[in-house]
Amino acid sequence: MAEKPILFNAKMVQAILAGLKTQTRRIIKGFPLYPPFFEVDEGRGWLEDSKNGTFYALEAFSKVQPGDVLWVRETWQRLFDHKGWEYKYRADYNDDEPLKLGGMYVAWRPSIHMPREAARIFLKVKDVRAEQLKSITIDEIKAEGLTSAAVHVGDEEIAFKEWELLWNCTIKKADLPRYGWDANPWVWVIEFERIDKPKGWCES
Numbered sequence: 001m002a003e004k005p006i007l008f009n010a011k012m013v014q015a016i017l018a019g020l021k022t023q024t025r026r027i028i029k030g031f032p033l034y035p036p037f038f039e040v041d042e043g044r045g046w047l048e049d050s051k052n053g054t055f056y057a058l059e060a061f062s063k064v065q066p067g068d069v070l071w072v073r074e075t076w077q078r079l080f081d082h083k084g085w086e087y088k089y090r091a092d093y094n095d096d097e098p099l100k101l102g103g104m105y106v107a108w109r110p111s112i113h114m115p116r117e118a119a120r121i122f123l124k125v126k127d128v129r130a131e132q133l134k135s136i137t138i139d140e141i142k143a144e145g146l147t148s149a150a151v152h153v154g155d156e157e158i159a160f161k162e163w164e165l166l167w168n169c170t171i172k173k174a175d176l177p178r179y180g181w182d183a184n185p186w187v188w189v190i191e192f193e194r195i196d197k198p199k200g201w202c203e204s
Helices: 011-017 140-145 149-153 156-169 173-179
Strands: 002-006 023-027 038-041 044-048 055-057 069-073 076-081 084-089 099-101 105-106 120-132 186-195
Touching: 002 149, 044 120, 076 099, 140 149, 140 156, 149 156
Parallel strands: 002 069
Antiparallel strands: 023 186, 038 044, 044 055, 069 120, 076 084, 099 105, 120 186
């Protein structure tokens, strides 16, 4: 078992806290996803070992494996008031609600800079698989944390369009031809469950 950080925006943190998000998809990068080193069999990706020609399921190369614990990095801030130092999290506030201290506005700090000691959400990885982005099902769109009426009633056409828009919003404009919905990139599908803070977390 390994402990690794993972980034989520405020909306996705809210979905995790509400028990609605149990999957995440991350782009697979760094692999030669083309013949002769890569092939697809029944929708599953296989990567060839250049030394002996053996093909291995792509999941074997994921940095995240079942049993790992992911600690969530989210938009945050650390403030000092009459109670002492305290961490604040963007996901705990409304979209248009600013962070204030003593009547003054305080800027939020990006998730990438959140320290390990500030982590409050821990996820145990249940499964990791590799598939192309468009292989997602409507049930999995729901597991990704989307809660619209279309997803709730099973309107696939609208639900898939909402997922497409959400996915593309996470991709830099310059990268859309390669990693956007239309490109149908290969992704890691990480299934997880929320757990309590590991015993002895950040103690030394």
